[in-house]
Amino acid sequence: MGELSNCPKCNAIFVKTPLKTICQDCFKQEEADFEKVYKFLRKRENRTALIDDVVEATDVEEGLILKFIRNGRIQLSNFPNLGYPCTKCATTIREGKLCSHCEADIKSQVKQMEREESHKRDLELQQNKKTFYAYMPKSK
Template sequence: MGELANCPMCGELFLKGMLTVCRSCYEKEEEQFETVYKFIRKKKNRTATIDEVAEATGVKIALIQKWVKERRIHRADFPNLTYSCERCDEQIQEGKLCDSCKNELYQDLQASEEQTIADKIKEEKKSDIYYNVTKDRTWRS
């Protein structure tokens, strides 16, 4: 079952579930989606950027980016419709991070993992030392 929430667009109270906005805002979004889709479906507009689509249709850029992220607008059909990487703001067509940010995070994780392994080996070597007390009470290692 959904949870009670305020609509991020109008502030109205609604039951959040499949929809992330209230019913009336959802219907307005759908009307705007149809406007955008009719525009980009025309052959001459298929290579339009998000800025050009927003300017021509009057729909906010953030809303168009939301549809691209949700894959309601397919990148294969409209290659210039992109959104920003969440880390560096480079324009991407899928996911949350661009390839360079993914690679950088992967390398950081690898380095961290290698350091953790090195620390464990170092700790294990310390624990390998045993001390023994002889009969004459002297220490030997």
């Protein structure tokens, strides 16, 4: 069941559910904005438009267009110059959450951490294997 919440866009009270995160009026406005964006992109001459061109032509804010892309409502395979920012560095990408450079950087850092952990474990094992001998004088 939903809970009462304020709409993050207009502050109106509505019943929030996992699928419904904004009020009905804002939802209708988003749908109208989606139609504007999609109508613009469907035209053959606009299929190669950049995101800035779409924002300028439709007066729909960039964040909302990126939301449409992330939610799969705008398929990037049909629009070669559209994309969304990498989560780490904001470079424009077309799939995943990270650009190839950031992904390689994170993988490199993970491998380095694994090497350090492995080295640390090896040192601990070596220290545990050391045998200590105590000198006991001969009794007379």
